[in-house]
Amino acid sequence: MMKAEENGFVLASAENFSLKKTFECGQCFRWNLCGDGTYEGVAYGRVLRIWEENGRIVCAAKDEDIPFWHDYFDLETDYSEISVPFSEPPYLRICAEFGRGIRILKQEPWETLCSFIISQCNNIPRIKRIISAMCRLFGEELEYGLYSFPSAQRIASLSEKDLSPLRCGYRTAYILDAARYVSSGMIDFDVLSKIPSYEAFAAIKKINGVGSKVADCFLLYGLHKMDRFPVDVWMKRALKEHFPEDYDPRVLGPHAGLAQQYIFYYTRTGGIS
DNA sequence: TTCCAGGACCGGG
DNA sequence: CCCGGTCATGGA
Numbered sequence: 599m600m601k602a603e604e605n606g607f608v609l610a611s612a613e614n615f616s617l618k619k620t621f622e623c624g625q626c627f628r629w630n631l632c633g634d635g636t637y638e639g640v641a642y643g644r645v646l647r648i649w650e651e652n653g654r655i656v657c658a659a660k661d662e663d664i665p666f667w668h669d670y671f672d673l674e675t676d677y678s679e680i681s682v683p684f685s686e687p688p689y690l691r692i693c694a695e696f697g698r699g700i701r702i703l704k705q706e707p708w709e710t711l712c713s714f715i716i717s718q719c720n721n722i723p724r725i726k727r728i729i730s731a732m733c734r735l736f737g738e739e740l741e742y743g744l745y746s747f748p749s750a751q752r753i754a755s756l757s758e759k760d761l762s763p764l765r766c767g768y769r770t771a772y773i774l775d776a777a778r779y780v781s782s783g784m785i786d787f788d789v790l791s792k793i794p795s796y797e798a799f800a801a802i803k804k805i806n807g808v809g810s811k812v813a814d815c816f817l818l819y820g821l822h823k824m825d826r827f828p829v830d831v832w833m834k835r836a837l838k839e840h841f842p843e844d845y846d847p848r849v850l851g852p853h854a855g856l857a858q859q860y861i862f863y864y865t866r867t868g869g870i871s
Numbered sequence: 872t873t874c875c876a877g878g879a880c881c882g883g884g
Numbered sequence: 885c886c887c888g889g890t891c892a893t894g895g896a
Contacts, residue, residue: 624877718878724894725877767892772879809879830877862877874896884887 606658609648610673615655616699617648618871620671623700623863625819627713627726628733628747641670642706643738643746671701672822680824680853681860689840690857696869697860703819707787708780709747710820711802714812715772728766735763750780772807779805787821795823818855827854836865 609615617637621629629639636649646667648657659667668674677700684694712732717725729747736748736756753761754777761770779785785805790798795817802813814828827847829837837845850857 714877717876719876719891720878720893721876721895765893768879768890769892807879811878815877828877831875832877866877876893876895878891880891881889882887884885 605651606647606656607661607664608654608656609664609668609671610655612650612653612655612699614677614699615671615673615701617650617655619697619700619863620703623697623859624722624866625859626703626705627717627722627729628709638744640733640740640744640746641703642666643740645740645744670704672704673701677701677856680856683851683853684857684860687841689836690861692869693860693864694857696864696871700856700859700863702822702824702856702859704822705819706747707791707816707820708750711776711780711805711808711812711816712747712750712753712773714815714819715776715807716766716769717815718769718807718812720769728764731764750777753777754781769807772805775806776808791821791823795821795825798823799826818858824853824855825851827858829858830862832862832865833858836861 621631621637621639626639628641629637632638632647636647638645638647640646644659644663644666646657646659646663648655650656657667678698681694684690713725713729716728733745733747736752737745739745753773756774758770758774761773764770766773780787785801790801798817798821799813802808802816803810808816811828811830814826817823818826818828825848827850847854847858
C-alpha cells in the first residue's frame, strides 16, 4: 500500500490524487505551495510536506503518522466510483472530469467551523491571512514558522479585544460564540459525527453566525458528512445557469458534497487549471 | 467612490 | 417564505 522511497513515503498514485486541485479547490485554507513545488501544511498539530514525483504522491512525515495522513486524505475511498452518479446534467459531468483528483479532506472539526465562520462575505486570500494570523498569535509553534490551530478552549479564554489584531470585523463575536459552545461541551463533535447529518445541521446552527452555508461546509469538510451540499453565491450561479429549474442536489445521493466541490472548483476557475 | 468577497441576522411585507 | 438593510474589512 505504501512503501518507503528515498525521500519519503508513497501515499498514492497521482492519478486519483491531485495536490493542486485538492488544496486549491476551496475546501481548506492552511496548505501552501512552496517554491520547490511541494505543498506544506498542518493538520491536528502535525506538519506535512507532500509533493508529486514520477506519477506518485510522496510525503515527508513521521513514520507513525502515515496512517493518519492516509485517512486525512480519504485514500480508502474510490472517488471515481462515487463520482459515477455525476454524469448529468452535462455541466456537472464536465465539472467532475475537470476536478478529477480532488480529495475531500477530513479536516479538524473546530478548525473547519472557525475557518468557515471567518469565510463569510470574505475573499479567500484574506481568509487565509486571518487564519494564519490566528494560528501565529494563539496557536503553538510546531516547527519554525508553522503553528497549530488554536483550540476552542484557548479562543474561548480570549476577549474581543484580544482578537482585534486579526481584523475580522463582525465575525469576531461569532468566533467567540462558537468557541464557547465547543469548549463548554454544549457542542460535542463526537456526538455530531454519529447522528444523522440533518440533526447535526440543526445543532450547529444554534451558534450565532452559523447559518445554512457555514453549517454545511462544517459538516462536509469537518465531519466528512458527504451528503451535505453547501450553496454559496458561486453555486447559486452555477445552479441557475446550468441546471434544471428547481433542481434538488439531493438527487446526487450520499456523496453530493463531492459534486458540489467539483462544481465550485470548475465554476470559480472558469475551467482553467 | 463604489463594488465585491465561499453570509448571517433581523425586521417587515 | 422572501425581501432589503446592516454588519467590518480590504482589495480592485
